[in-house]
Every structure is written in C-alpha cells, then in structure tokens.
Amino acid sequence: MLNETLALLIPTYNAAAFIEETIASILACGLTTEEVGALYLADDASTDDTVRRAAAAWTSDIPLKIIQLPENVGEACNLNNAMQTLEKTGVEWVLLMHQDDLVDPRWIRLAIGSSKLADPHVALICCGCQMFKDGSAADAQTPEQSVQSDIRVHPGSVESLLFLKDGWFWCVSGTLFRSREFTEIGGFHPELCYAGDVDF
Numbered sequence: 001m002l003n004e005t006l007a008l009l010i011p012t013y014n015a016a017a018f019i020e021e022t023i024a025s026i027l028a029c030g031l032t033t034e035e036v037g038a039l040y041l042a043d044d045a046s047t048d049d050t051v052r053r054a055a056a057a058w059t060s061d062i063p064l065k066i067i068q069l070p071e072n073v074g075e076a077c078n079l080n081n082a083m084q085t086l087e088k089t090g091v092e093w094v095l096l097m098h099q100d101d102l103v104d105p106r107w108i109r110l111a112i113g114s115s116k117l118a119d120p121h122v123a124l125i126c127c128g129c130q131m132f133k134d135g136s137a138a139d140a141q142t143p144e145q146s147v148q149s150d151i152r153v154h155p156g157s158v159e160s161l162l163f164l165k166d167g168w169f170w171c172v173s174g175t176l177f178r179s180r181e182f183t184e185i186g187g188f189h190p191e192l193c194y195a196g197d198v199d200f
Helices: 019-027 050-057 075-088 107-117 143-148 158-164 179-184
Strands: 006-012 038-043 064-068 093-096 176-178
Touching (some): 006 050, 006 075, 006 107, 038 050, 038 075, 050 064, 064 075, 075 093, 093 107, 107 176, 176 179
Parallel strands (some): 006 038, 038 064
8 A cells, every 4th residue: 555645755967876876775765555655756847867767777666746837936946845745745754865965774664663653743864974074974973873762852942943953953955844844934044045045
C-alpha cells in the first residue's frame, strides 16, 4: 500500500555531477512504498541533464515525480513551490534532501518512526550531519544519537533569538517538515540566500 502522507523531496539545479550519488544513497536504504509515497525532484530549470540522470538512476518501486519549473526562480522559491505542491496533494510530512548530500542508511526510517510519534504541534524533525572534506567524513553524531539527543524547544522569544545568534543550529538537509506548517508561515525567504534556514 502506498504511503501518500510522506514523501522525499530533492530540490535541484544543475546537479548532474552528483545527483546519481545522492539517489544511490537513498536507494541503499531499501525503502518501500509502505514507508514513502514518492520521491519528488523539484528542478529549478536546470540547463544540464540533472533530470535525465536522476530518472535513469531511480530504480525503486517508489514513484519518482518530477516538478520542473519553466524558468529558474532560485533555491528558496523552488523549495517553497514544491512544498506547496506536496501539501496540496495531501503529503503531510516531507523529508528534504539537498541535491549533493548522502543519506545515512538508517536515517530515513528513524525519521519516519519519529514522525509517527510526533505530537500534532511538532512542525519539523531535524538531525545531525557529517561534513565531508577532501573525501573523508568528519566526526558527527550517529542517527541514533541524534534522535536520542535532548529536544530543545525555542519558541518565538528573546531566548530563541539569543540562541540563533550563536550560529547554525540545525541541518536543513535531512529535515522532516510538516508541509502545512511550512507553507502557512511562508517557507524560506527568497531574498535570504544563505540564511533562509535561520530565518525560517
């Protein structure tokens, strides 16, 4: 049975050099249609063969759905458009991945499990990440450690702003968003190219 309430989303733009590796890392998770309803590729009018390479690399029974914009609108607008589209189709949870990221084989199932346990007021579930430099991964939490970490709630307050000033506190790629809440607050600000996540 197709799980139409949860989908994966990869916004892309000229990602031909690495989209196949990103997709291979998702395929290595061995996901089923009972877990994920679709992989959405939201392409921002790429001028290379990103879409063709992605379609050729995707070999899962999970449907691949392409949202292809006729003209380039920028990363934030592309993401916002895709999230609105998914919300309108009834997708409740959207797991966002960047076009050049690799997913830990355990993470997606941990995220799915967390979404099933989440209270209705939970709008997103995020994880730790590993950064790669010169082909090697830096130390980072495992997905299990990330899930077991203390949950910190920072409502719109002075304390939340003080927390944000200390720098990057979450990893956007690998975040599970509740689509309704994402679109209700307007998504990512299109003019904040490098701080849209913090603004969000």
